[in-house]
Amino acid sequence: MISFATRAELIKIARVLDVDPDDLNYLADASPAALREFRVELARTLDKRYQALFARLGKAGSLVPAGVAAKIATTFFGPALCGPIAANLPPAKAAGLIEQLPVGFLADTARYIDPDVAAPVVRALDSRSMSPVVQELLRRGDHVSLARFVNALTDRQLRQIVPQVRTGDDLLLTALNVETAQRLDALLALLPDDRVAALLQAAVDRDLVAESIPVLAAVSPQAQQRLARIAAGLGTEVSAAVAAAAAAAGEADLAAAFPASR
Known part of the structure; x- marks a missing residue:
């Protein structure tokens, strides 16, 4: 069985190559970390060949009215080409174009944007522009795309966006796809206790506790203590499940944080 983390990386690689993720199942024996390293290097290598073209198209797009640029984008370029071009637009121009x-189309394009490269553009957006796209990604169940943007968003943007991720399932599946522990800490800090409880309960209900252990182990000790306290309030089932999965994964410190392990 392919792990959740591995499957997420295969989806991201498939988007870089524009193939079906199932076509890459032969890579499933590699670790998620190795797949992530391969994906980053693959994207960098492929983009390098066309970076000058993307830069020229971005410059050209900044010289025409937003309405004209939007028509060209949707009629001639398409999401796969607009993704890398977006990173080369001036942030203010990109914000106007998105409107x-x-x-x-924006949700389709989100699949092809590298948030790390396009961070200045992403950070120029306001919640009014982002909210409809966030809701569409959630409707599609595209938690991979949504999670990738967590790294690029500012804390202010996160405060505006996080309340829109309403269900425990959506919170869990987004959190499992976030790649940076520091941003996970920021994400958890914005969630009130009842929503963290919904996230933890979803992990048990969806049988994803074992898949959640690398995420829980990566956050700060303070965040782990809060998670343990909230888990204890849900009853022994959740605490026991996390403690057992953490012990099985060799995460002794995480297992010790949960009341059921004592």
């Missing part, structure tokens, strides 16, 4: 594009 002219259909929400579905």
